[in-house]
Amino acid sequence: MAEVRLELIEKIEGEAQVRYVYEKEQVDFAEILFLTGRGIEKILEGRDPWDALTITPRVCGICGHAHLIATVRALEECYADLKLSRKARTVRELTLAFELLQNHFKWFYLTILPLLDLEAPMRRVLEPSRILGEMIALLAGQYPHNSYAIPGGITGEITPVDLLGVRQRHRHLQKLFRRGVIDVDLELFVHCDRIEEMLKRAGDLPQAMQRILDRGWERLGRSHDRFIVFGQNDLFAAGKSIGTRLQKHLDLRYLRESAIEGSRARRVLYRGKSYETGPLARAMLLKTPLIREAHRRYGDSLFSRILARVCEIPRLLRYTEALIARIDLSEPAWIDPGPFPENAEGTGIVEAARGSLIHRLRVKEGKIASYRIVTPTQWNLGNGSRENPGIAQSALIGLHREDPAELVFKSFDVCSVCTTK
Amino acid sequence: MRLLWLSALACNGNAHALLNYPRFEEWQEDFEWLYHPLLPSTHTLAEVEEGIDGVEILLVDGTLEEGLVKNRLAYKQLFERYAVEAKYIVTVGTCATFGGIFAQGGEGRSGLHFSGERRHGFFDGFWEKTLSLPGCPVQPEVLAGTLSLLRSEEPLPLDTLHRPKYFYAHTVHDGCTRNEYFEYKIDEHRFGALEGCMFYEHGCQGTFTHGSCNKILWNGVHSKTRAGTPCMGCTEPDFPREGLWHTSKRMGIPARLPLGVPRRAYLSLAGIAKAFHIERLERPMMEDKRG
Numbered sequence: 146m147a148e149v150r151l152e153l154i155e156k157i158e159g160e161a162q163v164r165y166v167y168e169k170e171q172v173d174f175a176e177i178l179f180l181t182g183r184g185i186e187k188i189l190e191g192r193d194p195w196d197a198l199t200i201t202p203r204v205c206g207i208c209g210h211a212h213l214i215a216t217v218r219a220l221e222e223c224y225a226d227l228k229l230s231r232k233a234r235t236v237r238e239l240t241l242a243f244e245l246l247q248n249h250f251k252w253f254y255l256t257i258l259p260l261l262d263l264e265a266p267m268r269r270v271l272e273p274s275r276i277l278g279e280m281i282a283l284l285a286g287q288y289p290h291n292s293y294a295i296p297g298g299i300t301g302e303i304t305p306v307d308l309l310g311v312r313q314r315h316r317h318l319q320k321l322f323r324r325g326v327i328d329v330d331l332e333l334f335v336h337c338d339r340i341e342e343m344l345k346r347a348g349d350l351p352q353a354m355q356r357i358l359d360r361g362w363e364r365l366g367r368s369h370d371r372f373i374v375f376g377q378n379d380l381f382a383a384g385k386s387i388g389t390r391l392q393k394h395l396d397l398r399y400l401r402e403s404a405i406e407g408s409r410a411r412r413v414l415y416r417g418k419s420y421e422t423g424p425l426a427r428a429m430l431l432k433t434p435l436i437r438e439a440h441r442r443y444g445d446s447l448f449s450r451i452l453a454r455v456c457e458i459p460r461l462l463r464y465t466e467a468l469i470a471r472i473d474l475s476e477p478a479w480i481d482p483g484p485f486p487e488n489a490e491g492t493g494i495v496e497a498a499r500g501s502l503i504h505r506l507r508v509k510e511g512k513i514a515s516y517r518i519v520t521p522t523q524w525n526l527g528n529g530s531r532e533n534p535g536i537a538q539s540a541l542i543g544l545h546r547e548d549p550a551e552l553v554f555k556s557f558d559v560c561s562v563c564t565t566k
Numbered sequence: 567m568r569l570l571w572l573s574a575l576a577c578n579g580n581a582h583a584l585l586n587y588p589r590f591e592e593w594q595e596d597f598e599w600l601y602h603p604l605l606p607s608t609h610t611l612a613e614v615e616e617g618i619d620g621v622e623i624l625l626v627d628g629t630l631e632e633g634l635v636k637n638r639l640a641y642k643q644l645f646e647r648y649a650v651e652a653k654y655i656v657t658v659g660t661c662a663t664f665g666g667i668f669a670q671g672g673e674g675r676s677g678l679h680f681s682g683e684r685r686h687g688f689f690d691g692f693w694e695k696t697l698s699l700p701g702c703p704v705q706p707e708v709l710a711g712t713l714s715l716l717r718s719e720e721p722l723p724l725d726t727l728h729r730p731k732y733f734y735a736h737t738v739h740d741g742c743t744r745n746e747y748f749e750y751k752i753d754e755h756r757f758g759a760l761e762g763c764m765f766y767e768h769g770c771q772g773t774f775t776h777g778s779c780n781k782i783l784w785n786g787v788h789s790k791t792r793a794g795t796p797c798m799g800c801t802e803p804d805f806p807r808e809g810l811w812h813t814s815k816r817m818g819i820p821a822r823l824p825l826g827v828p829r830r831a832y833l834s835l836a837g838i839a840k841a842f843h844i845e846r847l848e849r850p851m852m853e854d855k856r857g
Contacts, residue, residue: 153637155611156603158578160637180635183575184671195811199798203667203702206579233758255604271590278586279785286793287784288586289579290703293795295757301794302760304852310787479758562577 147173154554156256158207159561161526163554167546174534175541177526182409185566189516194220194485194508197516198292201504204518205563207251209289210244210281211497212518215504217294218493223508224296224482232476233298238378239311239468240281241495244288246318246461247277248498249424252558253326253455258349260552261356265349269325276314276321283310298479305474312469319462326350331459338434340442343452350455357448366447366553368539372426373415373524375503376496380464385420386429389437397492397503402519405528410564412527412535413519421445421536422500422524423557425453433460447540447556454558487511497521499558520563567717570600570614570621570648571658574641575668575675576628578603579703580659587706588786596717603627615639617647623713624652629661632674645678649689654716655696658709663700663727664803680727683803698728702800707782708733727803729776737825738797739772741780742789748773751839752847757794760851764796765820769811771799773824 148167153160159181166174185204189197201216202209214237221227254270278288284303285293293300319331327334327348337343344351344358357363370388375395377383384393399416412419420426425445428436435456439449486508493504500521507514529535534542540553571581581603587593599607600621601614609618615638626645634641649655657678660666664682669675676686679693697716699708712730715722723731739745747755747763755762764770772780772791779789779797791797799805814821823832 153612159573159576159603160611162637180637181575181631183629183668185667187672188667188670193809193811196806196808199806199810200667203577203579206577206582206703209577209579251604259606267591271585275586275588275590275785279787282785282788284793286788286790286795287779289582291790291793291795292798293790293793298758299794300757301792302758304760477758479756481756 154551154559157555157559157561158205158563159565161559161561163541163550165541165550170546172542172544172550174531175538176407176528177410177535177537178408179410179561179565180408182565186516186518189506189513192513193511194223194506194513195295197506197513198295201518202290202292204566205560206289207248208244208497208499208502208560208563210241210285210291211495211502212504213292213294214241215493215495215502215518217296218495219491219504219506220296220485220493221482222491222493223486223489223506225486227296227482228480229298230476230478230480232303232473233478235468235472236284236299236303236478237294239465240285242380242461242465242468243277243281245496245498246458246465247274248558249454249458249461250274250277252498253349253353253451256555256558257451257552258353260549260555261353263349263353263356265325269321269349273318273321276318280311280314283307295479296485297482298477300479302478303472303474308469308472308474315462315466315469322458322462326455326458331463334456334459335463336434338438340435340438343435354448354452357451362549362552363443363448364446365544365548366450366540366556367444368421368536369419370445371418371420372429372445373420373422373501374426374430374496375494375501378496380460381427381496382430384430385415386426389429389440391430400503400519402517402523408528410527411523412529413523414527419527419529419533419535420524422521423450423454424457424500425450426500427496428453428456447553450556485511499560499563500524518566520560520566522557522560522564525557526559526564567596567713568598568600568620568622569602569625569713570618570623570652571602571625571627572614572641572644572648573603574626574628574630574634574662576659576661580627580709583703584706584709586785587710590706590710593710593714596714611637615644621648621652623654623656623716624648625656625658626662626678627658629665629668629675630678631672649692653695655692656709656712657696657698657700659704660700660702660800660805663698664805666702667806670806680803693728696728697722697724697730699733700729700801701777702805705733705778705782705784708778725776729801733778733782734776734801736776736778736781737773738775738777738779738791739824742772742791744791746844746847749839750842750844750847751836752844759794761847764791764794765813767813768796769798769809769813770796771802771822772797774822775799775802777801
């Protein structure tokens with residue numbers, strides 16, 4: 146006899162329910178339900194396009210900056226001939242990367258460690274989070290919820306004094322990473338391809354990964370082994386990957402959203418298939434050595450997923466260091482793009498902490514006619530059918546009663562508020 | 567002191583902003599989280615639904631919605647159970663206070679006591695023990711500071727909307743580094759510059775918005791207006807109004823004037839200020855004079 150159990154998953158930037166169907170002692174089917182919705186897309190309709198710069202960051206308290214950058218990119222695409230200085234582009238990339246870093250620290254310490262019964266002092270998460278907030282604020286005014294990225298650049302001007310503050314904090318952050326997460330040279334770590342090498346080091350990451358191995362959980366949470374990345378910049382590569390088979394070309398016309406019964410979330414498919422997005426997907430596309438090795442051993446499991454997420458931290462630290470060095474303060478912070486087009490369409494794509502984020506808007510007679518947001522959690526958590534389950538669903542199906550279902554679920558780093566935009 | 571944080575339709579921005587409070591760890595020693603949406607707490611949300619004891623301050627976050635169910639219980643039912651027992655109720659952020667952004671996204675949505683400026687009266691029995699801490703998000707210093715002052719039973723003067731005056735008697739304009747451009751009516755403003763004031767063209771609401779954004783700097787370092795972004799008036803009941811990046815005008819003069827300043831007084835003052843032509847404010851601030 147099948148047994149149905151409804152479980153509340155909390156502290157995922159809101160909540161979700163999972164409806165498990167157990168057959169004997171195993172999960173036979175699972176459905177993920179989001180009960181609330183806020184209607185941000187509807188709120189934007191009829192408004193001045195620039196209002197979106199103020200409203201969309203409020204989709205999410207932890208990844209709102211990614212929403213701002215997606216919005217500004219979508220708005221900028223509406224202009225036929227928009228100029229953006231390299232400085233403005235770089236500063237935006239920088240604040241976005243700082244937000245990713247902050248998310249990674251928070252998720253690892255506040256979400257993952259407690260589920261592994263590991264404790265770390267609160268300052269290991271508070272300090273880097275606070276510093277990253279300060280670094281964003283130095284360039285963008287405040288964090289969370291600023292609106293400093295506007296069509297044509299950024300609202301203010303950056304001085305060498307601001308950059309000095311950013312540089313000093315960056316140095317501090319690197320120390321905190323090595324002192325807390327893993328004591329290893331960043332450059333070396335990015336090229337490391339041996340799991341044992343990582344496990345040998347001191348830090349909370351090796352401890353967490355060792356705990357997963359000790360408990361025999363390293364192969365749990367495997368899904369369809371299909372990955373997708375839409376964002377492309379100097380750090381991430383766009384494309385999809387079926388297992389390790391890469392395909393660079395993607396076309397947004399193949400993306401389809403549909404409603405999920407009993408839930409306020411919408412699923413999203415690419416050419417009729419569900420894909421995992423996020424740090425594991427990005428690492429697969431980039432062929433990050435350590436993650437490819439984890440994937441070779443354990444597949445698209447929670448082990449690979451957690452490792453991929455935390456291993457983005459050193460990459461992002463190196464990337465942001467290079468970005469800071471590249472800023473040429475003599476360039477303009479803003480180039481007037483002229484009046485906003487009366488009728489236009491635009492798409493903004495961003496790699497947010499949890500994966501690809503896509504904003505699309507249509508402007509008619511100077512007002513927003515429609516605004517659509519596709520969030521990473523929709524890719525990872527969208528329900529499918531029994532025959533063709535979604536990514537997280539598939540990871541949950543087959544788990545035994547004693548398996549850590551919550552850890553499997555949270556290894557995707559669910560953002561409930563984004564999903565219930 | 568024991569705190570219970572109950573989110574309705576929220577973005578979690580207030581919860582995340584609080585973590586940036588510079589003395590968070592020391593501050594937290596005086597409090598116990600019965601439930602917080604991010605931080606380790608004494609209880610799970612399911613336990614909170616079943617019923618827990620000892621709530622002293624109830625924190626309401628997010629926009630309320632008729633019929634909203636968090637898990638099994640209606641939010642209203644959950645709120646009322648703990649509101650009766652709590653010594654204080656604090657609405658955290660603009661959504662919980664006035665309805666905020668999300669109130670525009672559906673029917674039956676509001677703040678705890680307000681729909682915009684209007685008191686709706688659904689929870690009038692709790693009005694006297696409620697404090698309003700609007701902001702999108704609320705500044706961590708404002709939330710942490712208010713809770714600490716409540717704990718030590720300091721007198722906390724409130725305005726008519728129950729906002730603590732220590733934090734909301736100032737306007738966002740106070741302390742802005744662009745103030746001179748406002749005072750002397752230099753009305754040209756271009757984005758991407760250190761100079762200029764966003765009041766005249768770009769919708770800055772700093773002069774009529776209650777808040778400490780330029781007194782208590784964000785993340786301890788900066789503010790939106792200092793970074794050239796107009797104040798969006800996010801602590802006020804009418805947030806977010808339409809056309810946030812444009813100043814609406816009446817006969818060429820901004821339609822909304824600084825708090826408490828009559829139109830006539832403003833016009834006289836503006837006329838005089840403009841006549842001065844302060845040269846220093848008409849050229850780039852960082853112009854190098856050596857060359």
